Each structure stands twice: as structure tokens, then as C-alpha cells.
Amino acid sequence: MKRLVAVLFVIMLATPAIGYKPLVKKNAFEMKSYTTVGGKTIKKVRVGWETYGSLNASKDNVILICHYFTGNSHAAGKYSFREKNVGYWDSIIGSGKPIDTDKFHIISVDSLVNLSTGNPNVITTGPASINPDSGKPYGMTFPIVTIRDFVNVQKALLDSLGVKKLHAVIGPSMGSLQAYEWASAYPEMVSRLIPVIGAGYTNGNLIAWLNIWASPIMLDKNWRGGDYYNGQPPLRGLTEALKIVTLHSQSWEWSNGVFGRTWANKNKNPLASFSNQYKIEAVLNNVGKARAKSSDANHFLYLVKANQLFLTGHGKSLIEGLHRINSPTLIIHTDEDLIFFPEEVRETAVLISSDSTPVKIVELQGARGHLDGVLSIKQAGAKIKEFLEK
Amino acid sequence: MKRLVAVLFVIMLATPAIGYKPLVKKNAFEMKSYTTVGGKTIKKVRVGWETYGSLNASKDNVILICHYFTGNSHAAGKYSFREKNVGYWDSIIGSGKPIDTDKFHIISVDSLVNLSTGNPNVITTGPASINPDSGKPYGMTFPIVTIRDFVNVQKALLDSLGVKKLHAVIGPSMGSLQAYEWASAYPEMVSRLIPVIGAGYTNGNLIAWLNIWASPIMLDKNWRGGDYYNGQPPLRGLTEALKIVTLHSQSWEWSNGVFGRTWANKNKNPLASFSNQYKIEAVLNNVGKARAKSSDANHFLYLVKANQLFLTGHGKSLIEGLHRINSPTLIIHTDEDLIFFPEEVRETAVLISSDSTPVKIVELQGARGHLDGVLSIKQAGAKIKEFLEK
Numbered sequence: 001m002k003r004l005v006a007v008l009f010v011i012m013l014a015t016p017a018i019g020y021k022p023l024v025k026k027n028a029f030e031m032k033s034y035t036t037v038g039g040k041t042i043k044k045v046r047v048g049w050e051t052y053g054s055l056n057a058s059k060d061n062v063i064l065i066c067h068y069f070t071g072n073s074h075a076a077g078k079y080s081f082r083e084k085n086v087g088y089w090d091s092i093i094g095s096g097k098p099i100d101t102d103k104f105h106i107i108s109v110d111s112l113v114n115l116s117t118g119n120p121n122v123i124t125t126g127p128a129s130i131n132p133d134s135g136k137p138y139g140m141t142f143p144i145v146t147i148r149d150f151v152n153v154q155k156a157l158l159d160s161l162g163v164k165k166l167h168a169v170i171g172p173s174m175g176s177l178q179a180y181e182w183a184s185a186y187p188e189m190v191s192r193l194i195p196v197i198g199a200g201y202t203n204g205n206l207i208a209w210l211n212i213w214a215s216p217i218m219l220d221k222n223w224r225g226g227d228y229y230n231g232q233p234p235l236r237g238l239t240e241a242l243k244i245v246t247l248h249s250q251s252w253e254w255s256n257g258v259f260g261r262t263w264a265n266k267n268k269n270p271l272a273s274f275s276n277q278y279k280i281e282a283v284l285n286n287v288g289k290a291r292a293k294s295s296d297a298n299h300f301l302y303l304v305k306a307n308q309l310f311l312t313g314h315g316k317s318l319i320e321g322l323h324r325i326n327s328p329t330l331i332i333h334t335d336e337d338l339i340f341f342p343e344e345v346r347e348t349a350v351l352i353s354s355d356s357t358p359v360k361i362v363e364l365q366g367a368r369g370h371l372d373g374v375l376s377i378k379q380a381g382a383k384i385k386e387f388l389e390k
Numbered sequence: 391m392k393r394l395v396a397v398l399f400v401i402m403l404a405t406p407a408i409g410y411k412p413l414v415k416k417n418a419f420e421m422k423s424y425t426t427v428g429g430k431t432i433k434k435v436r437v438g439w440e441t442y443g444s445l446n447a448s449k450d451n452v453i454l455i456c457h458y459f460t461g462n463s464h465a466a467g468k469y470s471f472r473e474k475n476v477g478y479w480d481s482i483i484g485s486g487k488p489i490d491t492d493k494f495h496i497i498s499v500d501s502l503v504n505l506s507t508g509n510p511n512v513i514t515t516g517p518a519s520i521n522p523d524s525g526k527p528y529g530m531t532f533p534i535v536t537i538r539d540f541v542n543v544q545k546a547l548l549d550s551l552g553v554k555k556l557h558a559v560i561g562p563s564m565g566s567l568q569a570y571e572w573a574s575a576y577p578e579m580v581s582r583l584i585p586v587i588g589a590g591y592t593n594g595n596l597i598a599w600l601n602i603w604a605s606p607i608m609l610d611k612n613w614r615g616g617d618y619y620n621g622q623p624p625l626r627g628l629t630e631a632l633k634i635v636t637l638h639s640q641s642w643e644w645s646n647g648v649f650g651r652t653w654a655n656k657n658k659n660p661l662a663s664f665s666n667q668y669k670i671e672a673v674l675n676n677v678g679k680a681r682a683k684s685s686d687a688n689h690f691l692y693l694v695k696a697n698q699l700f701l702t703g704h705g706k707s708l709i710e711g712l713h714r715i716n717s718p719t720l721i722i723h724t725d726e727d728l729i730f731f732p733e734e735v736r737e738t739a740v741l742i743s744s745d746s747t748p749v750k751i752v753e754l755q756g757a758r759g760h761l762d763g764v765l766s767i768k769q770a771g772a773k774i775k776e777f778l779e780k
Contacts, residue, residue: 252595
């Protein structure tokens with residue numbers, strides 16, 4: 001019996017079965033030097049990237065996926081059969097799925113200043129990287145980067161692959177900002193645009209909230225102006241920052257619906273002591289701590305800055321940036337979003353379409369707020385498929 | 391000429407003119423000892439209180455006003471003619487106004503653990519107070535208090551005045567929690583209930599946000615477990631905490647509508663440096679700093695705890711607490727509220743009315759979110775007047 005199981009296991013590993021998905025591999029793309037929108041040069045830029053599906057001979061079946069603030073390029077599949085988790089949008093990427101790997105070659109790239117420097121599958125360049133000139137981590141001397149810089153590095157990667165046209169650019173949240181920027185910066189390259197849970201700019205309200213997200217890091221005594229790579233990292237501040245992101249990305253229906261007023265420990269009444277918490281507090285603390293372990297605090301600050309600076313086109317006005325977009329656009333969002341409010345998403349749609357660029361809006365339903373753009377994306381699967389195949 | 395002006399000025403000071411409002415005086419109420427809901431005894435509890443209008447002979451024309459989280463008992467009028475500002479609800483309290491001082495005797499009381507210990511017009515007892523047993527500030531050894539404790543101290547004040555029945559209890563935000571609690575704890579005393587921008591309980595989502603509000607204080611190295619009264623107070627942490635409260639209390643239409651993406655300094659592009667900010671960031675920093683100066687960090691933490699613990703009736707269930715309310719109820723709220731979401735406010739209304747207690751809801755319109763319960767209360771003036779006079 002043991003032997004039979006072993007044989008079956010070997011066959012399973014060796015033979016593509018029905019629904020078989022090839023394992024995902026992380027690649028590294030390197031640029032000897034890159035000059036930012038702000039005019040600073042970074043030597044030796046490296047970012048990770050992965051692909052799903054195959055590039056066709058004419059290299060015109062590429063769909064680019066851009067990731068969210070706390071995410072990375074792992075959008076679909078697994079790195080090994082043993083892994084439990086799949087990429088964040090696996091529900092819509094794969095053989096026969098809306099973003100069909102039988103037809104398309106999907107490319108997903110780690111952003112500059114990616115948060116998850118402690119994740120062995122993330123390759124990025126940012127303040128935690130070694131500055132080749134000094135042999136030490138950049139810290140806060142790393143140049144400020146923008147969403148356009150993320151896009152320009154992706155563009156350099158595509159150039160190196162000989163890809164001249166994108167069938168579509170798609171991404172959730174910060175990924176949608178990169179998608180808007182792509183279609184505005186390189187309109188001739190982008191055939192279709194699918195921004196998910198994001199607007200064409202970061203408005204005053206989100207600029208303020210991003211400031212709130214970042215503040216606990218700078219309050220942490222271990223942050224020391226970003227110069228902590230030889231000592232203790234500011235884990236408490238980073239934990240608090242990630243708690244805010246986690247809560248802000250959800251709907252109140254989640255935090256109240258799942259946890260309500262339940263105590264963290266049924267024998268420890270929150271009335272009795274400041275250390276007795278409610279369950280939602282303990283859950284947020286644990287999530288924040290776990291996420292902080294694989295994240296870098298300075299990278300968080302640089303991501304905040306990049307997001308605050310975002311205005312499609314990075315020019316003088318929103319309308320100017322959005323009018324440069326000529327790609328048919330499918331905007332996916334949710335009315336429960338507390339990060340990009342539905343009114344701004346609709347404003348973005350109106351502005352893009354005001355010079356006759358076709359724009360459609362799909363609304364997600366759910367109780368997870370902003371996060372439904374990741375968790376409930378399958379709802380929009382049929383619309384995405386239809387849009388990609390037109 | 392100078393003399394004429396001087397004479398006119400003396401006449402103005404001495405003679406009640408049309409629309410004359412008497413100056414407001416702060417009183418102190420003291421209890422030798424008070425035992426909290428949690429069973430702890432506090433010696434020598436003092437709270438401030440003020441009144442508008444006159445108590446009638448039968449002492450049955452009293453309207454009690456309870457204040458919000460960062461507020462105090464100064465709900466109407468001025469302490470001196472020279473003052474520019476009036477109390478926070480002055481638009482609806484006064485001679486001929488919806489809460490009419492010609493008819494009613496309005497009493498407003500500083501809460502326990504009131505935030506504004508540095509405001510000379512606030513009298514409160516909390517962690518910054520001297521513990522008579524040790525001769526030193528309590529710090530975090532002060533007993534945890536609840537919204538019911540705020541109510542019980544107000545009740546003791548009314549008892550001392552011989553007031554046996556309240557014409558109405560009204561308050562915004564944390565004031566509305568006290569109002570719900572009053573009507574549930576002492577149903578025979580409360581003839582009318584007017585909760586403004588608040589629900590019958592603090593739900594899981596708000597419990598989590600209150601945790602986020604409090605966190606920066608405990609991150610500040612000057613906090614030292616609350617034992618900072620001999621050293622530097624944790625002003626940076628308190629500033630960050632007050633920034634969150636300020637932003638969370640507003641609608642995105644305010645932060646974006648008023649400030650948008652304007653730079654704090656038109657010569658300092660936020661792209662160029664981390665110290666170059668957007669205007670909304672600078673405004674929040676300044677507001678936070680200014681509010682922190684007159685506030686106490688430990689009092690903030692105790693207020694957070696009191697609010698997290700809030701469930702009308704402080705019993706086993708929300709329905710049990712709300713069913714004890716028999717007072718006709720007028721709930722005032724706004725659909726733009728991000729602290730008490732409209733769905734919970736409506737849930738509260740449904741539960742109170744489910745045993746036939748009459749409940750009406752008035753919706754405020756505005757672009758200030760939660761804060762419209764303070765800034766735009768005049769919109770509900772006619773409804774409040776009608777409700778009070780029935």
C-alpha cells in the first residue's frame with residue numbers, strides 16, 4: 001500500500017493532469033542604471049517578475065499585471081506543489097480562466113521599493129538595498145520614486161523582451177494607479193486598460209490618510225531617521241502602520257460582522273484591565289506583527305510617498321493626464337471602498353471618457369470594502385474575459 | 391469722541407441689549423468618593439459644569455447636554471465678552487433658539503477623564519489628577535471608567551440639585567452614548583432622548599479604530615507606561631492620535647474639497663523631499679499639535695477605553711439595554727459618518743422602537759462627515775424644537 005501511494009505520488013509529480021498548472025518561477029530583471037522622474041540616478045536596479053502562459057511569436061499577447069501596496073508580483077499559481085497558497089488573483093488567472101493562460105502571456109513585476117523585503121520570493125530595489133557607492137543600505141538617502149518610475153522600470157523590462165504592445169494592463173489598488181499611468185504615459189502601447197479599486201489620482205483625503213499610515217513608523221524610537229539596518233528595526237511602528245492599512249482596507253461589515261464585541265480571551269474582561277482586549281484588536285495586532293516581520297519600514301515610507309505623489313500623467317492636471325489615455329477602459333470598483341471612494345472612481349471614468357475613449361464600470365458586491373478588489377475579483381471574471389477578447 | 395466711545399462701552403457692558411446673552415460661568419461639582427462600574431473607588435471626584443437658562447420652581451425644565459470625545463461642557467455662550475468663540479452648540483442653544491433658554495434650564499457637565507486637562511475652563515478627574523492616597527498623579531493606576539460612570543456622576547450632580555426628572559438628554563457622538571445610557575439606566579428620569587451622530591453601542595469596527603487612535607501615544611518613548619508627569623509628556627504621540635481623530639471625524643469631501651493636492655509651500659515640491667508636504671498634511675499636523683498642547687495623553691487612553699466598552703445598559707446584550715429605553719427618541723445623524731455608520735444608527739432605531747417606544751430619525755446633509763453633528767446641527771433645529779415642545 002505504501003509503495004502504491006509512493007508510485008502514485010511520483011506519477012502525480014511527473015505527469016501533467018487535467019487542470020495542471022505549471023509551477024511559477026521568479027525571474028530577476030536588472031538595469032545598470034535608472035534615472036527617476038525626480039532626476040536622480042539609481043545604479044543597479046533589480047526587480048523580480050514572473051509569467052503565466054506563453055509568449056506568442058508576434059509578442060502581442062502580453063497582459064501586464066501591477067500589484068497593490070502590500071503585494072508583490074505573485075499574482076497566480078504556486079512556486080512549489082507543497083505550497084498551500086496561490087497568487088492573489090489566481091481566481092481569474094489560469095487555463096480557461098478570465099485572464100486565460102492558454103491565450104495570453106501574463107507578466108507580473110515586483111515594484112521598486114516593494115514592501116516585502118523579507119519575502120524570499122520578492123526582488124526589489126529600495127532604501128533597504130545596498131548603495132553600490134557606499135557599500136551600505138541607502139536608508140532615507142534612496143531617491144524618492146513615483147508610480148511613473150514603477151511603470152518605467154516595467155517598460156524597460158518589456159523593451160528587453162522585445163514586447164512592443166500590451167494586450168492589456170490590469171492591477172488592483174496601487175496596481176490600478178500603475179495601470180492608469182501606463183495608459184497615459186505610453187498610450188500607443190496599451191490596447192486595453194483595467195484599473196481595479198483605484199482612481200486616476202490620490203486626492204487630498206487619501207494623501208492625509210497615507211500620512212496617518214506612515215506616522216507610527218517615524219514615532220518608533222528604533223526608526224532613527226531610517227538608519228536602523230545595523231540595529232533593531234522599528235517593528236512596533238511598522239506593526240501599527242500595517243494594522244491601519246489592514247483595517248482601512250476593509251469594510252466595517254468585516255470587522256464588526258466577523259468579530260463584533262467578542263473578547264480576545266473569554267476570561268479576560270476588557271473592563272478589568274488595559275491589557276484585556278477585544279478580539280478584533282488582538283487579530284489586528286497579530287496580523288500587523290506577522291506582516292511587519294517580512295516588511296521594511298523605510299520601504300513603507302517610500303511607498304506612501306509614491307502613492308501621495310500620484311496624479312495620472314504626473315503633469316499639471318488630472319484632465320491632462322487622463323485625456324492622454326486612449327485605451328478602451330474597464331474600471332472595476334466597489335461602493336464600500338474607504339480608500340478610493342466611489343465618487344472619485346466615477347469622476348475618473350467621466351474624465352477619461354470625456355474625449356470619447358470608451359469606459360465601462362463594473363461594481364463588485366461584498367462586505368470586505370477595498371479588499372474586495374482582491375478577494376472578490378472573480379465576480380467580475382465574465383466582464384474581464386469579454387473585455388479582453390473583444 | 392474717545393469719551394463717547396468709553397461711555398457707550400460702559401453702557402454696552404451694563405445694559406442687557408436685544409439678543410443679550412448672560413455670560414457663562416463654570417461651576418465645580420465634587421463627590422467625596424465615587425465607586426465605578428468596575429467596582430473601584432475614586433476619592434474626591436470633581437467635574438465642571440455650566441448652565442444656560444433658569445431652573446423653574448418645580449425643577450422639571452432641565453435639559454442635560456453631554457459632550458463629545460474631544461469636547462467639554464462648554465456647549466453655548468461665552469465666558470467673557472472679549473472671547474471670539476462660543477460653545478460648540480451655540481447655534482441651537484439660547485434665547486428663542488431650538489433649545490430655548492427662555493424655557494429650559496440647560497445643564498452641561500465635563501466628563502470624567504476629560505481630554506482637555508490643559509484648558510483652564512475644564513474641571514475633571516482622571517489619570518492626570520493627584521491621587522489623594524499617594525500625593526502623586528494616578529497615571530495608569532486610575533480606575534477604568536465607562537460611559538455609565540460619566541452618567542452616574544452627572545446623576546449625582548442632579549441629585550444634589552434636587553432635579554428628579556429631565557425634560558430631555560441630548561449630546562453628539564460620545565455625548566449620544568451618554569444619552570442612550572441615561573435613558574437605559576434611569577428610564578423613569580428621562581422624558582425625551584436626542585442622540586446625535588451615535589449608535590447604541592460601539593461595534594467591532596469602531597473598537598478597532600479606537601485602538602488605532604490610541605496606538606501612537608503608547609509608541610511615544612515619552613509615554614513611559616503613563617508615568618510622564620515628572621518629565622516630558624508624549625506630545626508627538628498625542629499629536630498623531632489627535633490627527634487621526636480629526637481626519638476620521640471628517641468626510642473625504644472636506645479634506646479633498648478644501649485642500650486637494652495643494653502643496654504646503656508653493657516652492658516646496660513634495661516630489662523633492664520627504665520634508666515637503668501637502669497642505670492637508672501640514673494642516674493636520676498643526677491641528678494635532680495645537681490640540682495636544684491642552685490635552686492629556688493618558689486621559690485620551692481612558693476615553694478610548696470608555697468608548698470601546700460602550701454597550702447601552704452595559705448588560706449582556708444590546709437589545710436588553712435598548713429595550714430599557716422608554717423615552718420618545720429623536721435620532722439625528724448623517725449618512726457621511728465614518729465613525730458611526732448609518733446602518734448601525736438605523737439598527738439602533740429599530741431596536742429601540744421594537745417594543746413600541748417612538749423613534750424618529752433626522753438626517754443631516756453636509757460635507758463634514760461625523761463632524762456635521764456639531765457643525766451643522768442647526769439644520770435639525772426645527773425638529774429639535776418641535777420634539778422638545780411636544
